[in-house]
Amino acid sequence: MKFSSAAATTVGLLLSGHAPMIFSFVTPPSRFASGHQASGSERSIISHSTESSSSLTSHNTNDSRSISSKMQFPLFMTATYSEAGKKKTSTISTTGSNSMVSEQEDSKHGIVPFGGSAAHVKTPDKQILGGKGLGLQEMSYVGIDVPPGFTLTTPLCQVFQENGDLPEEMWRQVEAAIQRVEQDMDRKFGDPSYPLLFSCRSGAAISMPGMMDTVLNVGLNKETVEGLAKATGNKRFAYDSFRRLLDMFGDVVLGIPHESFEDKLKGLKAKVGVQDDIDLTAEHLKELCDLYEKVYDEHGKEFPHNPMDQLKACIKAVFGSWNSGRAIKYREVQGITSLLGTACNIQTMVFGNLGPTSGTGVAFSRDPGTGKAVLNGEYLVNAQGEDVVAGIRTPEPISTMEKGFPKAYEQFIRNVHTLEQHFKDMQDVEFTVENERLWMLQCRSGKRTGQAALKIACDLVDEGICTPEEALLKVEPDHVKQVLHPTFSAEALESAVYKENVVAVGLAGGPGAAVGKVVFSTETAEEMTKEGVILVRETTSPEDVGGMWASRGIVTCRGGVTSHAAVVARGWGKPCVVGCDDIDVDMKTKTMTIKETGEEFKEGDVISINGSTGEIVRVAIETTVPALEGEFGKLLGWADEVPDVCRVMANADSGADAQKARDLGAQGIGLCRTEHMFFSPSRLPVVRRWILRDEGLEQVQEFQREDFREIMHVMDGKPVTIRLLDPPLHEFLPHSSEINEKLSKQLGYDDSQALASDIEAMHEENPMLGLRGCRLGIVREGLTAMQTEAIIHAAADLIEKNNDAKPYPRIMVPLIGSVAEFKNQALLIKRTAERVKKERGIDVPYEIGTMIEVPRAALVSDQIAGVTDPEDGKRLCEFFSYGTNDLTQMTLGISRDDAGAFLQVYKDLGIMEEDPFKSIDTEGVGFLLHLSAAKGRMVNPELSLSICGEHGGDAASIKFFDKVGLDYVSCSPFRVPVARLAAGQASVKRRKDEIEPMSRKDRVVKTSPMA
Structure with a gap:
């Protein structure tokens, strides 16, 4: 933050x-x-x-x-x-x-040429060129045919956002760049006899599919369209291109709703009696262009017929679309905050709509849904670029291209192989075939599902394309989360309930399973998101991004596996069924109708979808979390093996939690909260009696001893960090509404009034800063000794029962604010532990440490780390664990429970970029943490450092903790896999940048000395 x-x-x-x-x-x-x-x-x-x-x-x-x-x-x-x-x-x-x-x-006039005669940029920067610009540079570099053009860099987007325009000098450079392309193509921009035409596309450094706007065929007007028709001998193609420009320019640049143009198209097709766009003749399309120009008149707009005016307006529109509502929404849901803006790519038009010997397509070098090493994609004959991704027509599988365009297909296969070898990653490419000649328009690392990401990373290593460390960086933390997402079990898929209720089958757009209520609009999806919804649309567009994010799954009746819906859903790990021709969707009546049977589904009806098979089921099917095996374990094993990696432990309060953590790869327990063991119905009365009557402490110890024994047994040989009692005692006491005579007698009181009086006496105005943590251990006699005895006895029990057992407890003192507090508790813990060990005759290894969660403790960490036992002179503090939840609250003065009242407003206004309870505030809380780490290790270089707050499972925070030099992070069991990947990636990136951990070079995570 x-x-x-x-x-x-x-x-x-x-x-x-x-x-x-x-x-x-x-x-x-x-x-x-x-x-x-x-x-x-x-x-x-x-x-x-x-x-x-x-x-x-x-x-x-x-x-x-x-x-x-x-x-x-x-x-x-x-x-x-x-x-x-x-x-x-x-x-x-x-x-x-x-x-x-x-x-x-700081160059404000950055224009970078590509293709044709352009020199290759020696060190292309993705942040400056954007993803598309970088891809075009690299494709040119490896000898792939790319239509020449130039990139207006991302800093220019910033200039535009600040000033609402670009400097005149920049426009002169644009004209100079156009002249180079004219020489390469032997055509002139705006030439009425054979015009050079451009596409204008956005391209940020991070792929944002469908979020930014594109305009094709820039340079056409009533004069140049006739010249294009004569030069190509194809009047239909020329007017098809012109009507597309009129539509895109009106929508993207002037804000005329696309539906206004679509209505004219539908009306003309009905008038002349054709169903598909491709059946319209040249004369029909010329008439359509006239109709489209009337749309401009109806909206009080004017189409600029000067080609340079068109290009300028398009460039401004692309830069302006960076702050469009849908682009902002996409960045918001994806957590994208670090980009300068979008680049703008001006590229010579090549045409897939020249006729039956031309086409356009999108493909992935590997299956983005499964990760299998098979070419996956689609293409359309006699179509133009945006037709495929927009889902306007359902395209053909890429494999059939071999028959229609054998030479182009052969070259395409070679290009895709070259790009995958060059970028060392699965590629998402766009291409056009113009009169059987192949042109590559774009390449980028393809979006993929979690399952596919794991397989692709492992396969790339097995094939010798990249190293394990390089492969780690190709998997995102969200991919690991997706692998943990629900699916239908094998039993459910084979059941009669499933098979008999499949009502429709479309294309498998994004794997996984979802059950939810049918909704038909983005607004309704966002309103009903907590109820669990499935968004059903004819086809999705960038305007639907909010509803897609709010939904459990997506269904469309048009579009293919490379359509907007499928690409975005896969990127987010959401199940998706696309191009489902078995259904009709009526947005006005809000109904989904099964064509074959006429069965209707209305808003609010529950359905299930299987994104792996494309099936839609009329009833709710139970989902399950898939087993974690194969590539999952292999990849995370690589993450654990990265040199000097920050290790991952888990927060666990029971044997079951500890077992789950161990199964998911946790290397110990970084936080065991003893208070969570007190809330069971059988134990709570005993705990309350001890709090109120100071009776029954021995019985409480037995509870604790039993729990500690179970957790240390599960984590045998690995450290178990046990935090002494932390929350204020009132949390265990009954509310006033619960007080009655029966409860009073149970707790040893003569009447309820006496009980109420004692509870009221324990009331605190601000319990978070009151009698809690180490203050309880100091004030409540016997508490710390009791808990220490329970811990050491539990470990001794395990060793006594099995001589090969290797329990390793670490006793952690919470809420330390001063050296004296820590010394008081640490000496008590040590004396008690040594006494129990002597009584039992069993040598139990253990450590003593503290949580650093009070800002003052961070400032005096050197003193805390230096505390020694006056009897033997040995250091008492062997580890720090940063409680970043409370450290954040106390440093920022923000209550985590009440922050929701203003945090979103702060984010909207730019006062805060991130929720500080989700990602660590590196400038404030992080500075304190790092200061503490440095001071602690200045006194004791072997001091173990870790964190155990919610930030321990956040990838961005882990990157910071890695740089600081923490030995391990601890998080909830289900976040352990994500944390393992994030820790491995952070270490790889840091070592790649040749940055040493700030506080220490060598990390040490201890296991039991008995191991």
Whole structure:
């Protein structure tokens, strides 16, 4: 999470005991607003920081020990300055003793040519060129035919967003780029005899299928369309291209609803008695162009007949579409926040609608649904680019292209193989065949399901295309989540209930299973999302993205497996059935009708869909979570084997949770919350009696001993971190409405009034900051000793029963805020543990550590890490575990339970980019965490560091924790697989960038010393 701020440089003074530690630090690059000009004072401070902070030296001016330790902090500096009239941005990152300085000229007039005579860009940058621009550069580089053109880079999108237009100098560069293409193609843009035409496409660095707008055939008008007809000898093709331009330009550039043009098309087809667009003649299409121009008049708009005016308007529309509602929605649901904007690609038009020897298509080098190494895709004869992905016609399988276009197909297979070898990943490509000549229009890493992602990654390694570490980076954390999504069990699929209720079959657009209520609009899907819905449409468009995200599954009656619905659904891991010709969808009456039987499904009716087979079932079918095996285990094994990886443990409070965690690959228990064991109906009365009457502590110990024994048995040989009692005691007490005579007698009271009086006496105004955590252990005599005895006895029981048992408890003190608190509890734990070990005659290995969740504890971490036992001089604290839930609450002053009242508003206004309880606030909470880690390891280099809050399962947070140098993260059992992948990826990326962990080079995750 980041706050929007204009803060630039801060000089910090932290107190460590009585001796001041003085150092300078600056805020990360994001703190400098775009275009901010550093003042003289800022420059002087930055200069000082550059010289002094590549390693942070603490000087204790009063201590004869003269501590001088290099503390490695994640310091970042950004300065903006002028040089020879050019604005430059310099970013300095200091991590440890390594200083990295980079400069990049801020070019506002970035136009990069591709194809034809264009020189290849030596180091193409996806962030600048966008995904499409990068793909076009790389295809040209490996010798694949690409229609020439040029890319307007993403910084220009920023310029457009800020100014609402582009500089005149940029337009002059566009004209110069056009002249190069004209020379390559031997045609002129706007030439009435044989015009050069362009497509105008968006292309951000991250693929956003269907979210941004495209305009084809730019340069046609009433004059040039006649020239195109004569030059090609194909009047029908020329007017088909012109009517497409009129439609796209009106929709994308001028905001005329596409339906207005579609209505004219439907009306003309009805008038002349044809069903398909392809059956319209040249004269029909010429008439349609006239009708489309009337649509402009009806909406008070004017179509520009000057080709350059068309191109300028299209470029502006592409850049403007970056902030369209649907694009913003897509970025929101995908969590995309780091992009500069979209690039704009101007490319020579090649035509798939010239006739039966031309066509267009989309394909994947491997099956995006299953991951199998078979070419998967579709194409249309006599069609133009957007027809396939828009789902206007249901296309033909790519395999049939071999018969119609044998030479082009052979070349296509070679191209796809070349691209997969070059990019080392499954490719999603778009192509056009113009009079039997193949042109490649686009390539990118294809979106895929979780199941496919795992198989593709493993297969690429098996085929020698990439290494295991490279393969890890091709799988997203969401892919792992998808593999855990529900499917129909084999038994359900074979049952009569399933087979007899399949009412329709379409194309398998996205695997998995879903059960939900039928809805027909995005608005209804969003309103009813909590009830579980399946969105049913004729075909989806980018405007439906919100409803698709809100739905459990999607059904369309038109479109193929590369249509918008299928591509987006697969990317999100949602089951999807597309191109289902067995159904009719009536959006006005909100009904789905089975053609063969006439059976109707209305809004709210429950159906099931099988995205793996394309089947629609009229009843609810029970779903199940698939077994985790094969590629799943193989890939996560690679993640665990990455050198210096941050390990993953689990939060578990029962033997069942611990077993699930171990099954999913957890390397221990990072948090066992002892209080969760108190809430069972049989135990709660005993706990309440101890709280209120100070009776029954021995019985509570037996409960704890039994639970600890079970968890340590399941996790044999692996560490089990047990947090002593943390929540305020009132959480275990009855509410006033529950108090009655029977309960009073049960708890040892003469009457209910006495019970109510004692409960009221324990009331706290702010229990989160009240009597809880270590304060309970200090104030409530016997509590800490009781819990310690239960832990050590439980471990001793296991060893006594089985000499090969290897329990390894780690006892964690919660809510420490001062050194004295920790010393008080740690000594009590150690004395009690050693006594029990002596009584039992069994050597139980154990560790003592603390949670760092109070900001003050983070600031005095060096003192806490340095606490020793006065009797033997040994350190008492062997580990820190960061409780990031409470650390976030206390640092930001935000209650996690009440944040919902304003967090979304803050995100909408840009005050916060992320929910700080979901992804770690790296600038505030993260800084404290890193400061604590550095100070703790300054005193004890072997100090084990971990986190156990909700952030332990968040991929973005894990990346930060990896850089800090934490030994492990801990999360809920079901998040363990995602965390394992994220940890492996973070280590691969860090090592690739040659960045050392900030606090320590070598990670150590201990297993039982007895192992």
